[in-house]
Amino acid sequence: MQKIIIYSSSLCMRALLEGLLYDCGAEVCVATSRQNLFDRCAAERFDKVVVGETALFMEGCDTVERIRPCGAREPEILVFAPDITEECVMSLLERGVNQYVSLPVVPARLRRKVFGV
Amino acid sequence: MILFLLSTLFGSLILLLLPRRQRAVRRAEYVRRISIYVSVGYEFGTFTLRNIASPTDLVLLAEAVAYVSERVRGTGVKPLREVMEHYALERRLVDRASRRRGVERAYALALLARMPLSRATSERAYALFGEDDDRRVRFYALLCGVAGDRDFVHYVAAFRPRFTRYEMAEVVALLCREVCAVAYTPLVRSHNYNLCMLGISLVRRMDAVEAERELRRVVVEGTGCLRLEAVYVLASLRGNLSGVALRRWIYHRPRSERRSLCRHFVRSGYSIHTLRALFGAEECNEAERMLNTYKCRIA
Numbered sequence: 001m002q003k004i005i006i007y008s009s010s011l012c013m014r015a016l017l018e019g020l021l022y023d024c025g026a027e028v029c030v031a032t033s034r035q036n037l038f039d040r041c042a043a044e045r046f047d048k049v050v051v052g053e054t055a056l057f058m059e060g061c062d063t064v065e066r067i068r069p070c071g072a073r074e075p076e077i078l079v080f081a082p083d084i085t086e087e088c089v090m091s092l093l094e095r096g097v098n099q100y101v102s103l104p105v106v107p108a109r110l111r112r113k114v115f116g117v
Numbered sequence: 118m119i120l121f122l123l124s125t126l127f128g129s130l131i132l133l134l135l136p137r138r139q140r141a142v143r144r145a146e147y148v149r150r151i152s153i154y155v156s157v158g159y160e161f162g163t164f165t166l167r168n169i170a171s172p173t174d175l176v177l178l179a180e181a182v183a184y185v186s187e188r189v190r191g192t193g194v195k196p197l198r199e200v201m202e203h204y205a206l207e208r209r210l211v212d213r214a215s216r217r218r219g220v221e222r223a224y225a226l227a228l229l230a231r232m233p234l235s236r237a238t239s240e241r242a243y244a245l246f247g248e249d250d251d252r253r254v255r256f257y258a259l260l261c262g263v264a265g266d267r268d269f270v271h272y273v274a275a276f277r278p279r280f281t282r283y284e285m286a287e288v289v290a291l292l293c294r295e296v297c298a299v300a301y302t303p304l305v306r307s308h309n310y311n312l313c314m315l316g317i318s319l320v321r322r323m324d325a326v327e328a329e330r331e332l333r334r335v336v337v338e339g340t341g342c343l344r345l346e347a348v349y350v351l352a353s354l355r356g357n358l359s360g361v362a363l364r365r366w367i368y369h370r371p372r373s374e375r376r377s378l379c380r381h382f383v384r385s386g387y388s389i390h391t392l393r394a395l396f397g398a399e400e401c402n403e404a405e406r407m408l409n410t411y412k413c414r415i416a
Contacts, residue, residue: 011145012184019152020189104294106191107156 008052147181183231226257239265
């Protein structure tokens with residue numbers, strides 16, 4: 001079974017992502033803070049990390065290295081955020097994010113992207 | 118004595134913050150339940166929460182629906198309409214707006230405008246509050262009208278006074294929410310300030326390079342803020358900036374505005390030759406400094 005962790009600094013965004021990814025045959029966890037996300041990624045093996053904001057990757061911290069210790073290529077990182085500029089999307093991809101999905105999103109399309117179903 | 122005052126202050130702060138935190142947690146729970154329903158629960162029967170009785174519960178539910186509505190589209194809209202009808206959110210929010218004044222009335226209308234409204238509710242909200250004395254109420258009544266009615270032009274044209282930048286941004290965000298096709302060309306050609314500014318904002322939002330000719334017409338024939346905005350958007354699209362009219366207009370702008378325009382043109386990727394044709398020595402020197410730094414990417 002796939003293991004997915006969700007993070008956003010906004011309570012409502014966490015709840016939204018958790019609800020949209022509900023009951024898809026995967027184990028979905030929620031990180032309540034940045035440090036909680038990094039600690040859990042270091043302690044457990046996740047297949048996907050779903051982040052509900054871009055600020056985590058834009059503030060100079062080594063986010064991707066802390067999510068993927070030892071230079072691994074997993075977990076896959078998906079970022080969901082409102083429409084942003086092409087430059088910002090390119091910056092995210094250069095930092096190691098695998099996919100960027102702009103909001104608003106069609107629920108079925110989101111589930112296909114995350115779970116491939 | 119000091120200790121007593123500090124403890125009173127601390128206690129008041131706790132009393133103030135605790136309900137706010139509880140409301141935030143409850144709102145997040147409503148968002149979670151609604152998004153589950155939108156995602157998978159729609160097939161399994163009607164949506165239920167515990168009885169939404171108090172005004173606080175109503176506002177929290179409305180905020181949750183509005184939050185999900187702004188982030189979900191397509192097949193996610195119909196379940197949201199079901200939730201709104203089940204709890205009569207449209208009628209209750211319009212009633213709430215009728216009973217309140219000022220910013221509370223505007224807030225109720227703002228929540229309504231963020232939801233997928235029915236045409237009847239949007240027309241009713243606009244009819245009741247479109248002529249209110251408070252500008253904020255008038256603006257959010259207009260947004261309600263635009264949210265439920267695809268024929269939004271007469272609402273925008275009738276709004277007085279002119280939109281501010283923030284109001285324009287909200288209107289554009291609302292129009293783009295459902296990713297519907299909006300014809301920007303007639304808007305840019307309009308003689309109404311609000312409609313023309315809306316058209317230019319939509320061109321910027323959509324990166325519509327086909328609108329270059331219309332933008333140049335506004336640059337040559339327009340006045341005031343419309344002309345300035347058209348120049349900025351034309352530069353963002355890397356359009357043609359040649360012409361005596363533009364050069365003369367830039368020459369008569371205040372110094373700070375000329376420098377701001379020059380910086381924008383540099384960031385948009387125009388060469389120093391283009392800038393020398395439009396600006397004086399001072400702006401060109403600054404442009405060369407910018408071009409020589411890491412702040413500009415040269416293709």
